[in-house]
Amino acid sequence: MVEKKTIKLDDVAELAGVSKTTVSRVLNNRGYLSDKTIKKVHDAMDKLNYRPNVIARQLFKQKTNLVALVFPTVDNPFFAELEAELEKRFDQLGYRVLMGNSQDNPAKEQDYLKLLLNHQVDGLIVGSHNQGISEYQKTTRPIVSIERFVGKQIPVVSSDNYQGGLLAVQRLLNDGCKHIIHTNYPINLVSPNELRQQAYEDLMNKHHRKPITYSVSFDVSDKEKERVFRKMFREHPEVDGIFADNDTNASLIIRVGKEFDRHVPDDLKVVGYDGANITRTLSPELTTIQQPIPEMATKAVELLLQLIEGKTNVKSVTLPVKMINSTTA
Amino acid sequence: MVEKKTIKLDDVAELAGVSKTTVSRVLNNRGYLSDKTIKKVHDAMDKLNYRPNVIARQLFKQKTNLVALVFPTVDNPFFAELEAELEKRFDQLGYRVLMGNSQDNPAKEQDYLKLLLNHQVDGLIVGSHNQGISEYQKTTRPIVSIERFVGKQIPVVSSDNYQGGLLAVQRLLNDGCKHIIHTNYPINLVSPNELRQQAYEDLMNKHHRKPITYSVSFDVSDKEKERVFRKMFREHPEVDGIFADNDTNASLIIRVGKEFDRHVPDDLKVVGYDGANITRTLSPELTTIQQPIPEMATKAVELLLQLIEGKTNVKSVTLPVKMINSTTA
DNA sequence: TTGAAAGCGCTAACAG
DNA sequence: CTGTTAGCGCTTTCAA
Numbered sequence: 001m002v003e004k005k006t007i008k009l010d011d012v013a014e015l016a017g018v019s020k021t022t023v024s025r026v027l028n029n030r031g032y033l034s035d036k037t038i039k040k041v042h043d044a045m046d047k048l049n050y051r052p053n054v055i056a057r058q059l060f061k062q063k064t065n066l067v068a069l070v071f072p073t074v075d076n077p078f079f080a081e082l083e084a085e086l087e088k089r090f091d092q093l094g095y096r097v098l099m100g101n102s103q104d105n106p107a108k109e110q111d112y113l114k115l116l117l118n119h120q121v122d123g124l125i126v127g128s129h130n131q132g133i134s135e136y137q138k139t140t141r142p143i144v145s146i147e148r149f150v151g152k153q154i155p156v157v158s159s160d161n162y163q164g165g166l167l168a169v170q171r172l173l174n175d176g177c178k179h180i181i182h183t184n185y186p187i188n189l190v191s192p193n194e195l196r197q198q199a200y201e202d203l204m205n206k207h208h209r210k211p212i213t214y215s216v217s218f219d220v221s222d223k224e225k226e227r228v229f230r231k232m233f234r235e236h237p238e239v240d241g242i243f244a245d246n247d248t249n250a251s252l253i254i255r256v257g258k259e260f261d262r263h264v265p266d267d268l269k270v271v272g273y274d275g276a277n278i279t280r281t282l283s284p285e286l287t288t289i290q291q292p293i294p295e296m297a298t299k300a301v302e303l304l305l306q307l308i309e310g311k312t313n314v315k316s317v318t319l320p321v322k323m324i325n326s327t328t329a
Numbered sequence: 330m331v332e333k334k335t336i337k338l339d340d341v342a343e344l345a346g347v348s349k350t351t352v353s354r355v356l357n358n359r360g361y362l363s364d365k366t367i368k369k370v371h372d373a374m375d376k377l378n379y380r381p382n383v384i385a386r387q388l389f390k391q392k393t394n395l396v397a398l399v400f401p402t403v404d405n406p407f408f409a410e411l412e413a414e415l416e417k418r419f420d421q422l423g424y425r426v427l428m429g430n431s432q433d434n435p436a437k438e439q440d441y442l443k444l445l446l447n448h449q450v451d452g453l454i455v456g457s458h459n460q461g462i463s464e465y466q467k468t469t470r471p472i473v474s475i476e477r478f479v480g481k482q483i484p485v486v487s488s489d490n491y492q493g494g495l496l497a498v499q500r501l502l503n504d505g506c507k508h509i510i511h512t513n514y515p516i517n518l519v520s521p522n523e524l525r526q527q528a529y530e531d532l533m534n535k536h537h538r539k540p541i542t543y544s545v546s547f548d549v550s551d552k553e554k555e556r557v558f559r560k561m562f563r564e565h566p567e568v569d570g571i572f573a574d575n576d577t578n579a580s581l582i583i584r585v586g587k588e589f590d591r592h593v594p595d596d597l598k599v600v601g602y603d604g605a606n607i608t609r610t611l612s613p614e615l616t617t618i619q620q621p622i623p624e625m626a627t628k629a630v631e632l633l634l635q636l637i638e639g640k641t642n643v644k645s646v647t648l649p650v651k652m653i654n655s656t657t658a
Numbered sequence: 659t660t661g662a663a664a665g666c667g668c669t670a671a672c673a674g
Numbered sequence: 675c676t677g678t679t680a681g682c683g684c685t686t687t688c689a690a
Contacts, residue, residue, distance in 0.1 A: 006391075006448075008667055019677045024669060032675050054449045055393065056667035059384045060682050062335075069428070074403055075413035075606055084404035087430050091437070096444070099398070099428045101416050108420070115425070119335075120383045222610055251611050277404055281551055282580050282611040337683055348661045353685060361659050385683035389666050 016044035068098035077276035085297035142307035164321040165199025168271040177241025247272035247279040269329040287329035345373035397427035406605035414626035471636035493650040494528025497600040506570025576601035576608040598658040616658040
């Protein structure tokens with residue numbers, strides 16, 4: 001194997017018989033250059049198979065064109081689609097994307113925050129479910145959050161959770177459900193998600209029904225989740241309608257329901273939440289509230305770019321949700 | 330808003346009354362240092378809220394501790410799980426992970442290759458389906474491929490596709506299927522995937538049946554895929570067993586089958602492929618061949634690290650698959 | 659145990 | 675139109 005030393009600007013300059021500056025200019029298409037020089041330089045580059053060292057450029061520019069996506073895990077239909085959409089947009093804008101699966105571990109989330117603070121990335125999109133990371137409050141570096149309140153100065157992109165809750169519960173009511181239960185993940189007051197629960201409770205109260213909510217952590221196994229749902233069916237055999245906080249749970253609930261001989265949609269109606277690609281493909285029968293994932297990605301990228309460009313008055317946005325009618329409700 | 334200038338080593342050194350070198354040593358725990366000095370430096374760092382600039386360090390070390398994952402898209406159960414597993418392992422080893430969704434676009438794939446060649450990342454894991462990117466042949470930089478032949482010198486991690494094919498088809502034969510069709514994505518000779526088809530054909534021939542394969546591109550819409558499957562049912566109404574090349578297609582086939590009044594498993598048996606988390610959760614009824622995704626991730630990381638560390642004799646590996654018995658076959 | 663100085667590879671004033 | 679020079683922030687010989 002031939003020992004290869006790195007070719008740098010200097011080497012190209014020497015071979016082309018010009019200065020580093022000139023080569024740099026050719027590289028960046030900046031300033032006035034004679035065609036002859038440009039050609040000479042290109043020839044030299046080709047001959048040496050020159051490759052610019054991006055790290056050196058980054059050091060000078062103090063910009064990496066890198067952003068990090070901090071979500072619990074990419075192995076989930078909603079996050080997978082969201083991250084794919086984010087990556088697509090960032091890529092078009094010349095940004096590379098770091099995958100930050102926080103696994104709902106505050107330490108890992110903090111690591112990614114440190115990347116930002118250390119100028120290893122130009123910005124952060126966060127959608128984890130941890131709370132109380134105080135650094136978020138202090139930093140003025142570019143962060144946009146998705147579906148989560150992080151800090152007073154950090155803009156949030158969310159879908160209309162209250163409206164989503166209303167749509168779901170109203171659908172179950174229209175279907176004639178008398179005993180509607182809501183599942184949610186443990187609510188911390190920092191998530192716009194609680195608005196879904198709020199909508200559920202408001203609508204239940206309005207109809208003089210007692211709201212009942214079961215909490216299921218995001219980061220436990222399917223087995224564990226099924227255990228909670230079994231408990232739910234056992235404690236509330238009268239249940240005939242369920243507003244699940246995400247499609248995966250909706251799917252698990254439908255399965256567990258069968259164990260109790262409750263069949264969808266005849267003696268149990270279920271509305272899910274999210275409506276991601278993968279779920280639509282694998283479980284098209286699910287009636288669900290669809291979050292506008294592509295639009296959320298577009299907005300988040302837009303806001304983060306504004307922050308990166310130094311804009312100060314960047315506002316949170318809420319996007320409309322949509323009911324997907326299928327056969328489970 | 331207060332204008333904040335970047336704190337650097339120099340500033341810390343000045344405040345602590347020592348030299349840059351000393352601060353650097355404290356930072357890296359290198360060389361002999363008196364406790365007093367260490368404390369002074371730490372105090373200064375704290376007071377200034379100093380954050381080392383990682384880019385500068387990378388420039389010096391010629392190492393970024395970054396790897397890129399180049400797969401068609403992360404919005405797919407198999408790739409999502411694989412990328413999540415890869416990220417988890419790289420993270421533990423101090424590597425950050427770039428998400429490279431190539432969308433089966435050779436230009437994008439080449440962009441990521443360029444990152445590697447430009448020393449922006451230390452290594453590449455590729456699992457895209459493009460072929461004929463000649464740079465792969467030339468480079469000696471660290472690349473590991475997953476389920477895909479990329480170049481002679483590039484190690485491949487794959488699962489035992491031939492065995493997977495045998496298991497699937499044998500299962501359908503055991504179930505008494507007489508007319509078994511295989512779906513696959515268009516085969517280019519660079520994919521170990523073709524071994525599945527080989528196994529299918531070998532077993533069919535052995536049983537004196539005529540092998541029939543329908544090809545479905547990876548990157549077309551569900552609608553388009555369904556169209557192909559409708560064609561399949563129309564052209565082969567006698568079909569009673571299907572070996573699908575992935576679980577998503579299996580799921581689509583089962584749905585399309587219903588349109589033709591073919592119900593699983595009574596008058597149609599289907600075996601899928603992949604057995605990823607999300608699929609198991611959303612479609613647990615699917616009988617499928619499960620790829621050992623976590624083990625594949627472990628191996629791929631292991632091999633890439635060997636390459637990054639300069640090892641030369643890095644060998645490809647094949648890992649065993651497993652049959653998941655459920656109710657569609 | 660500590661410091662001075664050179665340099666990683668590139669860019670951008672500024673001067674010609 | 676092109677070159678000289680001074681860094682970007684850090685690490686590491688080498689010398690003290």
